[in-house]
Amino acid sequence: MTTPPLAPTTPLPGGEIPLLGFGTWQSEGDDAYTSVLHALQTGYRHIDTATAYGNESQVGRAIADSGVPRDDLFVTTKLPPDNAGRERETLESSLEMLGLAAVDLWLIHWPPHKQASPAVWERLRTLRDEGLARSIGVSNYSPSQIDELTDATGETPAVNQIPWSPTDYDATLAAELGARGVVLEGYSPFKRTDLDDPVLAQVAAAHGVDPVHVVLRWHIDHGFVVIPKSVTPERITSNFRALDITLGAEEIALVDALGIATEVTER
Template sequence: MTSAPIPTVTLRPGVDIPLLGLGTWQATGTDGYDSVRAALDLGYRHVDTARAYGNEDQVGRAVADSGIDRSEVFVTTKLPPEEAGDAPRIIDESLERLGFDYVDLWLVHWPPNKQARPDVWADVVAAQEAGKARAIGVSNYSPAQIDELTAATGVTPSINQIPWSPSDFDADPVAAHRERDVVLEGYSPFKRTNLEDPVLTAIADAHGVTTSQVVLRWHLDTGVVVIPKSVHPDRIAANLDVAGFALDADEVERISGLGG
């Protein structure tokens, strides 16, 4: 397959995020460093980490050692809900561990105690205003909770990171995020999808690719950011190798039909 650039989508206030990145959950120690270095060497320019993952230092060191200019690598980290009341300290500690002056995206990892917590969101907004995060958003929030943050602060999260796969597809949340100008970002793209499903295998065979690659391409073709995780260089490479083909409208519809 011929490689091509990974497309991007723009987050408020004008920050471009690659639609495909490397997830780093459970990638700690040497695995964390090596996987990020391998990804960057292969051409990834988007890495997703979190304070809770315990690997911010490895991620930051891998970015620094890659020789790639910091401005060319989009890095996300997250504020854990159990420390949400101390957000100003947490962002400073994350930046120190990463070795960065800023992150490209800072997310509230989960609604603290299942609550929207506009007071926490106000601290996240303040971090962006201070130049510590180029874009800000949430993870695992409902549209109603996003509305609560907007109503209280006047600032809408630019992105919401949630579990997403063909099996999770539902037109209602897609529409709800679009109406709010909130980009949808999915994690665990393979975990809840049957990669042996006949729909996926038929489409994969038609394009000469794997069903995993079909799932990732489906995210790209529907404008959903996706962050597959792996510490295996061959899988990291295969996950990136999805820019050389595209799904047609019928194939996208058939894959989306696996939801529900």
């Protein structure tokens, strides 16, 4: 049996995060269990869930049944903004359902009340320091909100998980996060991408793959984390093929231009 390839990683304070992960948003019940189990059997080692998804117990069961050693896994979950003030209770519940002593990454899912909320960030830091999470970060935060957390506590979130795709590409935003040492993690990579775009078709044909593989590999070659989701075994397996290719600098620039063109059009 061929050993599946390992996704490239990038460092976080508490360990390495694989750039290709597996998302579980809107995956429920048996679908969540079977899709995560299939993803782990395929070779994914980064699983993304959240308290709000309501599937942490199914994700935990799939992790347990997969037989993949804990040290080989990277597991993310998230604090709902409505649970601000109940951080400890929320994380302990997540860990129980996931069957883990600690998560690799815990994120504030959205800014509570649309505010940066340094007090919430401080409580994440406390629970991280107690060993319940290895790294901590945020999701759907602006650079200015991240700066507010840094200014208040002296610590910058390790990750900002945001909607991201070639169409969403914003070199300025990526550079701003990078300058702060924040890893950009993108979700919904296909949602706003025109997979029939001639540029994606051209690059895909050059590598003998589909446009979805180009989209995923574009993230990876930029150093962005990407977490495609699916409950279809064939698609889960197919998405993993993004690890089989590497885009050249000119190809990456062509895909980058899809976001630049969209930005110009929207203006």
